[in-house]
Amino acid sequence: MLPLHYYLIVSAALFAIGLAGALTRRNAIIALIGIELMLNAANLNFIAFWRYGSRPEALTGVMFVIFSIGVAAAEAAVGLALIIAIYRHYKTTNLDEIDSLKG
Amino acid sequence: MVTTFVILTIVTLVSAIAAMSLRNLVHCALCLVLTFAGLAAFYLQLNAQFVGFAQILVYVGAVAILIVFAMLLTRNVDSTRQAILSPSWGVGIVGALLVFGAIVLSILCSTMVHRPALSETQVTVLAIGEQLMTNYVLPLEVIALLLTAAMIGAVIIALHEPTSESSAVQNPRLEPSVPSVPNPAQVPRTDHP
Known part of the structure; x- marks a missing residue:
């Protein structure tokens, strides 16, 4: 099998791409996609560490990723509902224009 | 093994970059599906079959469709004219590169890198x-x-926000003298510096 750090570096690159997208894009949906990419990078890390860990038969990494996928699905549903509600109110999904709470 | 890994890495990372940088939102969603599928292939390669299929089922099947629906419901007419990046995009890119550098540095300095994979356990x-x-x-x-x-x-x-008349009918306790907050979408925008 390949060494562990190959997977870790791929995961780090995916995390950085998601972070860059979440920080730079103006569309709220794309920012949410960036957050999803960061969550997926963390999941890849969990699986890689589980695979190369000392007790893979304990299934801890697999369990954590299954629960993490569930939490991410709930987060995506609530986040997209919030974006749709904001769009109804402001008629835009541009994050720079949603600044009512800005002093 | 290495060839598969390289192909999967290229597909996953290139489609992730495309999902973060394309202008058309639907193209972004399609590239995101490709990224999720590449990650599922990584899970299968790491011998976590159940997680791989759960990834395809949840992300490719449900989350991507949800994102496409949200995109279609929030379609902006004049989105093709304005810039897709926020004004301070340079800070975001530099920050992401710094985070990437820090993570890679700590991975390569770790002693865990040389740990061999244990025996193949079928899950x-x-x-x-x-x-x-x-x-x-x-x-x-x-x-x-x-x-x-x-x-x-x-x-x-x-859910749809009830309009002021229907909410007054549905909720008789609501005093009609309560000053209604003006809808910010109708108020002309005044940009303060």
Whole structure:
């Protein structure tokens, strides 16, 4: 099998791409996609560490990723509902224009 | 093994970059599907079959469709003219590169890099189910409750806001003298420096 750090570096690159997208894009949906990419990078890390860990038969990494996928699905549903509600109110999904709470 | 890994890495990372940088939102969603599928292939390569198929089922099947629906419901007419990046995009790119550099540096300096993979253990769905029903039964219940609450919450948040007349009819306790907050979409924008 390949060494562990190959997977870790791929995961780090995916995390950085998601972070860059979440920080730079103006569309709220794309920012949410960036957050999803960061969550997926963390999941890849969990699986890689589980695979190369000392007790893979304990299934801890697999369990954590299954629960993490569930939490991410709930987060995506609530986040997209919030974006749709904001769009109804402001008629835009541009994050720079949603600044009512800005002093 | 290495060839598969390289191909998967290229597909996953290039489609992730495309999903973050394309102008057309639907193209972004399609590239995101490709990224999720590449990650599922990584899970299969790491011998975590159940997680790989769960990834395809949840992300490719549900989350991507949800994102496409949200994109179609929030379609902006004049989105093709304006810039897609925020004014301070340079800070975001530099920050992401710094984070990437820090993570890679710490990975390469770690002693864990040289740890060999242990013997191939086949993870059956039977073992996962047994663990879910014995050791992890409390987290399973909590995640079920969380998903239910998130579903109800998403429906309530995305419901139509009642207009002022219908809310006064439905809610007689609401005093008509309460000053209504003007809709910010109708107020002309005044940009303060």
